[in-house]
Amino acid sequence: MTSITPVDNxxxxxxxxxxxxxxxxxxSELWERREFAFVVPIFDARIQNMDSVLGQIWHLxxxxxxxxxxxxxxxxxxxxxxxxxxxxxxxxxxxxFQLTQRIVQEAALVVRxxxxxxxxxxxxxxxxxxxxxxxxxxxxLPAIAVLxxxxxxxxxxxxAKWLLFPLVFIAQLLISGGLAFAVARIGFAxxxxxxxxPHAFRMLFYLSGIxxxxxDFVHNPTVRSLFALNPxxxxxxxxxxxxxxxPLHSSVVVGLIAWAIVLxxxxxxxFRSGEARYGS
Amino acid sequence: xxxxxxxxxxxxHVTFRVYxxxxxxxxxxxxxxxxxxxxxxxxxxxxxxxxxxEGETLGIIGSNGSGKSTLLSAxxxxxxxxxxxxxxxxxxxxxxxxxxxxxxxxxxxxxxIGGLAMGMRKQEIESRMADIVAFAELxxxxxxxxxxxxxxxxxxxxxxxxxxxxxxxxxxxxxxAVGDARFKERSAQRLETIxxxxxxxxxxxxxVNEIQRSCDRALWLEKGTVRAEGPVExxxxxxxxxxxxx
Numbered sequence: 146m147t148s149i150t151p152v153d154n155x156x157x158x159x160x161x162x163x164x165x166x167x168x169x170x171x172x173s174e175l176w177e178r179r180e181f182a183f184v185v186p187i188f189d190a191r192i193q194n195m196d197s198v199l200g201q202i203w204h205l206x207x208x209x210x211x212x213x214x215x216x217x218x219x220x221x222x223x224x225x226x227x228x229x230x231x232x233x234x235x236x237x238x239x240x241x242f243q244l245t246q247r248i249v250q251e252a253a254l255v256v257r258x259x260x261x262x263x264x265x266x267x268x269x270x271x272x273x274x275x276x277x278x279x280x281x282x283x284x285x286l287p288a289i290a291v292l293x294x295x296x297x298x299x300x301x302x303x304x305a306k307w308l309l310f311p312l313v314f315i316a317q318l319l320i321s322g323g324l325a326f327a328v329a330r331i332g333f334a335x336x337x338x339x340x341x342x343p344h345a346f347r348m349l350f351y352l353s354g355i356x357x358x359x360x361d362f363v364h365n366p367t368v369r370s371l372f373a374l375n376p377x378x379x380x381x382x383x384x385x386x387x388x389x390x391x392p393l394h395s396s397v398v399v400g401l402i403a404w405a406i407v408l409x410x411x412x413x414x415x416f417r418s419g420e421a422r423y424g425s
Numbered sequence: 426x427x428x429x430x431x432x433x434x435x436x437x438h439v440t441f442r443v444y445x446x447x448x449x450x451x452x453x454x455x456x457x458x459x460x461x462x463x464x465x466x467x468x469x470x471x472x473x474x475x476x477x478x479e480g481e482t483l484g485i486i487g488s489n490g491s492g493k494s495t496l497l498s499a500x501x502x503x504x505x506x507x508x509x510x511x512x513x514x515x516x517x518x519x520x521x522x523x524x525x526x527x528x529x530x531x532x533x534x535x536x537x538i539g540g541l542a543m544g545m546r547k548q549e550i551e552s553r554m555a556d557i558v559a560f561a562e563l564x565x566x567x568x569x570x571x572x573x574x575x576x577x578x579x580x581x582x583x584x585x586x587x588x589x590x591x592x593x594x595x596x597x598x599x600x601x602a603v604g605d606a607r608f609k610e611r612s613a614q615r616l617e618t619i620x621x622x623x624x625x626x627x628x629x630x631x632x633v634n635e636i637q638r639s640c641d642r643a644l645w646l647e648k649g650t651v652r653a654e655g656p657v658e659x660x661x662x663x664x665x666x667x668x669x670x671x
Contacts, residue, residue, distance in 0.1 A: 155433055159512035162502040181541040188538060192529040265521025266542050267501060421505050425441065 166269075171417060174269045181272055186280025208288035211243075212236050212295060233299040233389055238355035238381045240292050244285045245321045245377060246346045251277040252325035253332030253339045256423050263424030270423050271416060274329040278322045301389050310387040316405040317380045323408025326416035333423055353377040360392060373400035376408070428479030431594055431625045432500070432517065436509035439470040439492075439499050469495040471649035472509070477594070479514075482616060482626040484640030484657060486633065486664055492649040493629045497596050500627065515593035517627070518543070523583040528572035532563050532582055535571050539586035553589050560611070561585040580604050588615050595619060597628045613639055633661050 166174070194200040215235050255273040256263070263270060332338045352375055359378070363369045372378050373396035383401050386393035442464045469492045477483050487493050498504040500511060501519045525542035526535045536557050540550035558567050561581040563574075571579065581604060588595065595616075604612065616626055616639060630636055636643055636657060643660035645653040653663045 155435075155512045156430055159430070159433060159514055162500075162511040162513055162516065178541070178544055180547045184541060184547060185538055188527065188530055188534050192527060195529060261524035262542065264498065264503060265501075265519050265524040267503060267516055267518075268542065268544060424503065425505075 168414075168417070171269055171271070172413075175271050175275070178268060178272055181268070182276045182279045186276050187283060190280065190284060204284050205287035205291070208240055208243075208291040211239065212291060215239060230299050230301060230389060233296055233301050234358070234385060234391070235356065236292060236295045237385050237388060238353070240288050241317065241381055241384055242346075242350060242353060242355055242377060244281065244288070245317065245324070245380070247285075248278050248281045248321040249324050249328050249346075250339065250342050251281055252329045253342055255325075256329050256333035257336065260424050270420055271326065271413060274325040274416065275322065277325050277329070278318060282318060296388055304390065306387045306390065310384060313380065313383045313387055313401070316383075316401050319405040319409050320376045320380065320401075323404075323410070323412035326409070326412030330416045330419045333419070349375065349377055353381055355381065358391070366394075369394065370396035373397050376400065376404040379404065428481075428623055430476050431479045431515075432477040432511070432513040434476070434500070434509070434511045435474050437470055437473045437496070437499060437506055437511060438468070438508040439495050439504055440466050440468045440507045441495075441504075442466055469649055470499060473646070473649070473651055474509075475644055475651065475654060477625045477627065479623040479625055480620045481642065482620060482628060482640045484636035484643040485627060485629045485646055486631060486636050486643055486661065487646035488631060488668060491646045493631075493646055494598055495649075496646065497598055497627070497629050500596055513594060517594035517596050518587065518592040520584065520587045520595060520597045522587050523579070526571060526583070529570055531569060532558070532561070532567040532571055532574070535582065536586055539583070540589070543587070543590070545590060550589075557585045557589050560589075560615070577604050577608060581608055584608075584612055584615070588619065591619055591622050591624055593624050595624060595626045597626065599630050599632070609638075633665065637661060 190201070190204075194203060197203065199206065216232060219232060219235060252274045255277050256270070259273055328338065328342075352372070354372070359369065359372050359382075363372070373394070379397050379401040382391075382393060382397045385391040443466075444464045471492075473492075473496060475483070485493050485496065495504065497519065499506055500513075500517050502511070502516060503519075522539040522542055525538050527538060530538070533554075536554060537547060537550055540553075541547065558564055561578070561584075563578060563582060566574065566578065571582070574582070584604075619626060626639075628636065628639055640657045642655065643657040643664075644651060645660050645664045652667070653660050
């Protein structure tokens with residue numbers, strides 16, 4: 146009969162249960178379970194649109210309506226003429242900005258929303274912020290179609306530089322993913338974050354040169370290179386350069402590459418160091 | 426009687442903080458001059474030791490609030506221990522995929538979500554789909570949203586997903602109580618299959634009959650400590666005589 150006294154010598158086929166995964170194992174486990182991050186957000190998107198009449202079509206209608214409003218206000222109504230293709234300029238900025246904003250705002254809620262799952266199933270929690278990225282990116286695909294159609298409508302014809310747009314987009318996903326990791330942990334510890342984020346993004350919106358080109362206002366090259374510290378400014382400026390051939394300073398390229406490398410690494414490490422606390 | 430040891434818990438202590446939800450949290454924060462919310466530390470599991478063998482089903486009984494569920498959660502490795510160690514041959518799996526499931530989606534999609542949450546590949550899940558559906562007896566309903574299922578159907582689905590891949594150590598928390606007689610029998614059969622494959626099961630319940638039906642050995646937990654441990658009949662007798670109303 147088994148005794149209830151503490152067992153001193155543990156058989157060596159048993160291992161301690163405490164989570165002692167190395168970073169390497171953690172990442173490889175994330176990779177092994179990648180299907181979760183691709184399948185579950187698509188299913189969840191189904192749920193969200195289940196009760197609406199137009200369903201998944203909203204993913205296309207939303208960016209169309211948004212762009213349409215800008216078109217009416219800044220086109221015929223105000224008749225603002227800044228540069229050659231102001232509408233195209235605006236649309237690239239507005240749509241890309243929205244993707245990062247949605248990813249980050251979703252990530253702020255993702256740990257709390259999946260509390261029950263975290264408490265009952267063992268999996269690397271990093272999958273949750275990654276699912277925020279994949280889910281919002283899938284939902285954004287129709288917006289990319291809108292973006293390109295709008296380029297053509299405003300007579301921005303394809304050039305060889307368009308081939309670089311996917312690279313900028315990947316950099317944007319890496320940057321947003323890094324932010325998502327960080328925000329997921331902060332949002333778990335500090336629920337008020339999701340109230341603050343919309344305001345932070347509004348602020349960023351004006352600092353990212355979406356409504357007007359920073360170059361038109363800031364002529365001092367040192368000050369201008371400070372804007373490169375804002376990753377969203379880098380993403381949008383680089384994307385405009387690939388699609389519309391607007392000017393691109395080297396500081397923006399450096400900023401984009403640096404953020405795309407640094408943010409995912411720092412974000413993942415920061416998220417993982419809180420791993421044991423999620424769900425408690 | 427049973428095979429080699431598959432899990433050893435040694436002097437396990439678990440505490441957690443519970444934040445108080447007083448009538449006026451803000452006022453309290455001002456009067457305390459502390460911006461930290463007041464909390465209580467609950468010492469839910471106090472020095473529990475036991476071992477589990479391959480091919481064995483261990484029942485954990487105890488009244489509400491005795492620390493059963495906390496202990497179970499510690500056994501999954503999901504709750505950090507305050508003191509003590511747990512060693513196991515494999516990471517115990519909690520029959521808790523229910524938490525991953527989405528009531529608005531069909532049974533079919535939920536099987537995929539549940540399997541993915543458990544760490545299976547989509548292809549693997551699809552190859553086991555027919556078995557899972559058959560075990561859950563949901564053939565006619567598999568394309569209906571899960572929210573339309575009865576609680577028994579839901580329990581069958583969760584159980585079928587969680588045991589579709591035979592786990593080495595399975596933890597069950599009151600999950601079988603909702604099913605009807607037929608499901609109880611089938612789940613007992615499935616547990617038998619797990620035991621025959623050298624798997625071990627820990628079943629937590631305050632339902633003495635369920636423990637009696639499925640377990641070889643029982644552990645009685647009270648206020649976070651082990652009050653008795655041994656063959657299922659004896660332990661249950663002790664538990665019943667101590668807790669029955671005079």
